[in-house]
Amino acid sequence: MAVDVIMPQMGESIFEGTVTKWLKKPGDKIERDEPLFEISTDKVDAEIPSPAAGVLKEIKVAEGQTVPIQTVVAVIDAAGSAAAAVSPAPAPAPARAEAPTAPAAPAAKAEAKPAPAPVAPRPAAPAAATAGVRGDGHGRRIHSSPLVRRLARENSIDLETLTGTGAGGRISKKDILAAIASGGSVAARPGVPGTAGAQAGGPLENAVPRERIYFGSYEVQPMTAMRQKIAEHMVASKRVSPHVYSIEEADMTRIAQLRARAKDEFEKRNAVKLTFMPFFLRACVQALRAFPTVNASADGPNVVLHREINLGIAVALDGGLIVPVVRNADEKNFLGLQRAINDFAERARSKKLKPEEVQESTFSITNPGTYGGLMGLPVINQPNVAILGIGAIQKRPIVIDDAIAIRSMVYLTLSYDHRVVDGAIAHQFMGKIKAALEGWNEEIL
Amino acid sequence: MAQVTYLEAIRQALDEEMARDPSVVLIGEDIGVYGGAFKATEGLLARYGWERVIDTPISETAIVGAAVGMSYLGLRPVAEMQFMDFIVCCFNQIANYAAKSHYRWGAPVPIVVRGPSGGGVHGGPFHSANPEMYFVHTPGLKVVCPATPRDAKGLLKSAIRDNNPVLFFEHKFLYRRVKEELPSEDYSVPIGKAALRREGRNLTIASYGAMLHTCLDAAGELEKEGVEAEVIDLRTLLPLDREMILASVRKTNKLLVVHEDTRTGGIAGEIAAVVCEEAFGDLDGPVVRVTSLDTPVPYSPPLEERFLPNAARIADAARRLAHY
Numbered sequence: 001m002a003v004d005v006i007m008p009q010m011g012e013s014i015f016e017g018t019v020t021k022w023l024k025k026p027g028d029k030i031e032r033d034e035p036l037f038e039i040s041t042d043k044v045d046a047e048i049p050s051p052a053a054g055v056l057k058e059i060k061v062a063e064g065q066t067v068p069i070q071t072v073v074a075v076i077d078a079a080g081s082a083a084a085a086v087s088p089a090p091a092p093a094p095a096r097a098e099a100p101t102a103p104a105a106p107a108a109k110a111e112a113k114p115a116p117a118p119v120a121p122r123p124a125a126p127a128a129a130t131a132g133v134r135g136d137g138h139g140r141r142i143h144s145s146p147l148v149r150r151l152a153r154e155n156s157i158d159l160e161t162l163t164g165t166g167a168g169g170r171i172s173k174k175d176i177l178a179a180i181a182s183g184g185s186v187a188a189r190p191g192v193p194g195t196a197g198a199q200a201g202g203p204l205e206n207a208v209p210r211e212r213i214y215f216g217s218y219e220v221q222p223m224t225a226m227r228q229k230i231a232e233h234m235v236a237s238k239r240v241s242p243h244v245y246s247i248e249e250a251d252m253t254r255i256a257q258l259r260a261r262a263k264d265e266f267e268k269r270n271a272v273k274l275t276f277m278p279f280f281l282r283a284c285v286q287a288l289r290a291f292p293t294v295n296a297s298a299d300g301p302n303v304v305l306h307r308e309i310n311l312g313i314a315v316a317l318d319g320g321l322i323v324p325v326v327r328n329a330d331e332k333n334f335l336g337l338q339r340a341i342n343d344f345a346e347r348a349r350s351k352k353l354k355p356e357e358v359q360e361s362t363f364s365i366t367n368p369g370t371y372g373g374l375m376g377l378p379v380i381n382q383p384n385v386a387i388l389g390i391g392a393i394q395k396r397p398i399v400i401d402d403a404i405a406i407r408s409m410v411y412l413t414l415s416y417d418h419r420v421v422d423g424a425i426a427h428q429f430m431g432k433i434k435a436a437l438e439g440w441n442e443e444i445l
Numbered sequence: 446m447a448q449v450t451y452l453e454a455i456r457q458a459l460d461e462e463m464a465r466d467p468s469v470v471l472i473g474e475d476i477g478v479y480g481g482a483f484k485a486t487e488g489l490l491a492r493y494g495w496e497r498v499i500d501t502p503i504s505e506t507a508i509v510g511a512a513v514g515m516s517y518l519g520l521r522p523v524a525e526m527q528f529m530d531f532i533v534c535c536f537n538q539i540a541n542y543a544a545k546s547h548y549r550w551g552a553p554v555p556i557v558v559r560g561p562s563g564g565g566v567h568g569g570p571f572h573s574a575n576p577e578m579y580f581v582h583t584p585g586l587k588v589v590c591p592a593t594p595r596d597a598k599g600l601l602k603s604a605i606r607d608n609n610p611v612l613f614f615e616h617k618f619l620y621r622r623v624k625e626e627l628p629s630e631d632y633s634v635p636i637g638k639a640a641l642r643r644e645g646r647n648l649t650i651a652s653y654g655a656m657l658h659t660c661l662d663a664a665g666e667l668e669k670e671g672v673e674a675e676v677i678d679l680r681t682l683l684p685l686d687r688e689m690i691l692a693s694v695r696k697t698n699k700l701l702v703v704h705e706d707t708r709t710g711g712i713a714g715e716i717a718a719v720v721c722e723e724a725f726g727d728l729d730g731p732v733v734r735v736t737s738l739d740t741p742v743p744y745s746p747p748l749e750e751r752f753l754p755n756a757a758r759i760a761d762a763a764r765r766l767a768h769y
Contacts, residue, residue: 147698150726167769173698173729 003052005036005074007067010046018066019073023047024056030076037073038160054078143170151176156225204231226320237382241298241417245377248412248430250437252393255279256408262444269445270335277313278337278444280365280390283436285309285330288363291429295362297383298420312361312381313341315348316370322348323381325361334444369393375411385420388433389413448624454594455485455559455615458601459523461631463493466521469605472499472508473525473560482527483561483620505534512556513542521605526560529614530574543610544585553608559601561617563655563705564737565753568617569744575654575706575737577614581683581715587611587636588683592657594625596680599634607636616655623658639686641693645673647767648699648730651690651716653679656705656754663759672767674701682712690716691724698729699766703759708736730769735762 007017021038024030036050054076061073142159144152148171152159157179159171166172204223206213223231259274266274288295288309297304309330312323324344329337347353364384368376369392376389391411398407412433416426449457463469471486477500480487490498501508505526512522526532532539539558547553564573580586589604589611591597597615604611642657643664652660657678664674675693679686694700700720702713717732735754743749 145698145729146725147727147729167765170769172769 001078002057003054003076003078004072005048005051005076007039007061007069007071007073008048009069010039016066016068019061019063021063022059024050026056026059028056030054030056050076052076052078143168144176145170145172147173148176151180154222154224155180204228204235224319226317226322230320233382234379237380241380241382241385242419243377243380243415244418244421244423244426246414246416246423246426246430247375248414248427248434250410250412250434251398252276252408252410252437255437255440256393258440258444266445270339272335272339272342274338274444275341276390276393277341277367278334279437279440280388280433281311281326281329281337281341282334282442283433284311284363284365284388286436287429287432289330290432291425293421293425294386294416294429296385296420297362298385298417303420306362308360308362310360310362312358312364312384313344314364314366314378314381315345317349322353322358323361323364324348324353324357325359327360334442364388365390369410375413377413378415380415380417384417386414386416386426386429389415446626446629449594449598449627450621450624451591451594451597451615452483452485452620454598454627455601456487456489457627458598458605459486460489460492462523462602462605463489463497465631466605467497468519469521469523470497470499470515471523471525472501472512472515474501474503474508474527476500476525481525483617485615486525505531506538509535509538509543509556509558512558513538513546513554516554516556517552521555521557523557523559523605526558528568528572528574529560529562529576530571532558532560532576532612533579536579539580539586539610539612540583544583547609548585554610555608557601557604557607557611557613559604559613559615561620562614563616563618564742564749565618565655565705567744567746567749568742570741573742573749575614575704577612577682578706578710578712580612581712585609586683587681588614589636589681590614590616590653591634591680592616592619592623592654592678594623595627596634596640596678598627599632600636600680602631602633603636606633611636614654618655619658634680637681637684637686639680639689640678641675641689642678643674643676645675646697647673648701648763649675649677649690649693649697650701650703650759650763651677651679651693652703653682653712654705656703659754659756660703660759662756663763666756666760667763667767670764672764674763674767679712685712685715685719687719687723690720694720694724695727698727699769700728701733701735701759701763701766703735703754705737705753707739708734709739711736730766733762733766735759 010017017039019037020040023035023037030036030050030053032051032053033049035047036056038047056074057077058075059073060075061067061071067073143164143166144159148159151157157176162171162175162179164171165175255276259276263274266272292305293303295306295309297306308328311326311329313326314321314323324347326332326337326340326344332340344353344357361381361384364381364387366376366378366387367390369390372392374394375391378387378389380387389412391413393408393410395406396409397404398409399405400407412430414426414430459471463471471489473481473486475482476486477490477495477498480490486498501511508524512524515522543554543556562575562577564575566573577588577590581588587604587607587609589600591600601613604613642661645664650660650664657676660676664676667674675697677689677693690700700716702716704711704713706712711734713732713734713736717734720728720732735758737754738752740752743752
């Protein structure tokens with residue numbers, strides 16, 4: 001039985017995609033969900049798994065060709081008969097077959113030094129070797145090195161966008177340095193919301209003269225691209241938005257007990273861990289509905305009240321952080337929120353977030369309690385007007401009806417933009433969150 | 446000024462240290478009347494007398510055992526192994542007594558055990574070994590392997606002045622083959638410091654002993670092809686100069702280790718582990734070894750030639766690594 005392989009739709013507004021690489025040749029056996037080809041779209045590059053097990057019968061779209069979504073790009077013979085007639089692959093489009101680009105020295109530096117003498121080229125390895133490395137049946141592997149991966153990480157470069165010139169098509173130090181020098185391959189990877197990757201960004205200014213910074217023994221570490229974006233974003237947010245802070249505490253005992261009771265069953269049924277986060281998201285949704293000015297952005301003399309409730313969730317990464325956005329959080333049920341949070345956290349850490357997934361938040365939440373923080377006073381994630389900080393949930397002695405009780409307590413902090421939100425609103429907003437948490441009455445299973 | 450051979454540099458170090466310090470004594474087989482199998486102690490008996498240049502029966506165990514005992518009584522004995530192959534005969538004296546004495550009894554053992562090691566001279570399986578790694582695995586010892594006359598003299602002086610046991614692996618292939626001018630004044634070379642012999646940016650080659658010269662030959666060949674190899678002379682295997690190795694790897698991002706010792710359990714394995722632990726994120730290729738084969742050193746000249754690393758094999762490995 002023949003199964004058509006189609007060009008998938010990789011995002012709301014995406015209507016076409018480019019096949020960048022076939023990982024299988026006609027006649028190759030393939031398992032269901034095994035990577036079959038790679039595509040590139042306006043927003044994201046991805047590896048597309050095979051829809052069926054069998055033998056790849058025919059490739060209809062060559063590497064380098066761009067086709068509309070839903071176009072049949074290949075046919076798989078799901079019967080798996082190896083004898084199935086095999087059509088040859090169309091010749092690859094020339095664009096993709098270019099030789100790896102030599103590092104174009106930046107014009108300003110061109111005169112300073114002759115280009116470093118390249119390492120003498122080895123007798124060209126047979127081109128087939130490259131194909132062999134990638135099409136090894138275990139999906140695409142990008143061959144690089146620890147050094148290359150580190151430099152890619154530090155400079156936010158997507159290795160999939162580079163062409164390797166090392167042995168067997170490996171991405172070498174030379175290739176990654178060229179990419180960094182040209183600056184052109186900086187991936188369209190999610191940065192911090194609000195700071196587009198292309199934006200050059202002014203140099204980060206110092207608060208004191210430089211000579212007061214360097215003394216004694218020190219080491220200078222260049223900021224990674226992500227670090228710089230965070231720095232610029234934080235400075236801009238603090239400069240533009242007058243921050244005010246409100247602190248509230250909520251009694252989490254009821255939720256803690258509910259969670260302890262339901263945890264195992266929840267995990268067994270849904271194959272996803274039950275954390276405190278969806279409770280907080282739910283409470284935020286209720287409070288944001290009640291106080292729309294907190295779910296807003298400021299634009300000069302206008303306040304933009306967002307009708308969608310899109311919650312940005314700060315996720316800490318090695319050397320940085322990212323804020324994926326749970327869109328339309330008010331339309332998701334409890335399980336849906338928990339799944340979205342786990343999925344984002346996991347993909348944020350493995351750098352698999354799509355650009356659109358870190359944009360268009362209307363309110364943000366950060367969680368200093370994860371690292372034991374009693375409370376934190378966060379900086380507003382622009383273009384929001386407020387951000388909620390959740391402290392560590394701790395058992396504390398609390399006075400209830402003139403008796404001292406042991407309750408699970410949490411400090412909640414709200415940083416808000418006083419241009420848009422006043423203290424009265426902020427405290428009512430926090431009261432609403434507190435009431436939603438303390439009076440939790442929703443089924444979670 | 447006169448060019449001094451590696452062998453003469455060693456003789457000078459012994460002579461000068463004996464003149465400087467009356468507690469320095471020599472002990473070994475045929476070192477007195479005969480002046481040593483390779484003439485490293487020639488003339489010293491006449492100059493310092495039989496109490497300080499002691500000929501012994503053929504027993505390495507007795508030589509090192511006596512040296513340990515003399516060191517307890519305030520002397521600084523330099524024991525000669527006629528060939529370093531036979532240092533394993535006194536393994537117990539070195540590994541159990543000399544290495545542990547300071548640690549266990551607070552009694553330092555300021556002895557040097559020195560002698561010719563290495564192949565390339567058709568000496569066969571009992572007169573060509575590189576037994577340094579048995580001892581690199583033994584805490585409490587220092588293991589020194591000089592590659593140049595200047596280092597041979599300067600490091601031997603440091604070894605004699607050291608208050609703990611130092612094993613000094615001379616390379617017999619270099620004895621009369623390498624020469625250089627030496628400083629006229631008294632000097633020493635610190636134990637535990639490697640030397641940068643050649644700068645480069647495409648890869649680092651680390652080696653020691655006779656192989657250092659082979660590596661420099663290979664680096665010269667590679668330069669003609671545009672491959673710039675940085676060459677490090679380890680000089681001391683224990684303690685290893687990790688800082689210099691790591692600094693060089695952080696610069697070139699690739700490392701080739703070359704040694705004449707056999708492959709398995711050679712210093713290259715230890716260096717590879719250090720680099721992987723400390724500088725993994727700086728590696729742009731695998732750490733590669735070029736070493737002798739895992740066999741005894743063959744007597745047959747063609748077999749020995751095949752057994753030992755040579756400049757062509759080193760250059761080939763370096764080329765592949767540079768283009769990796």
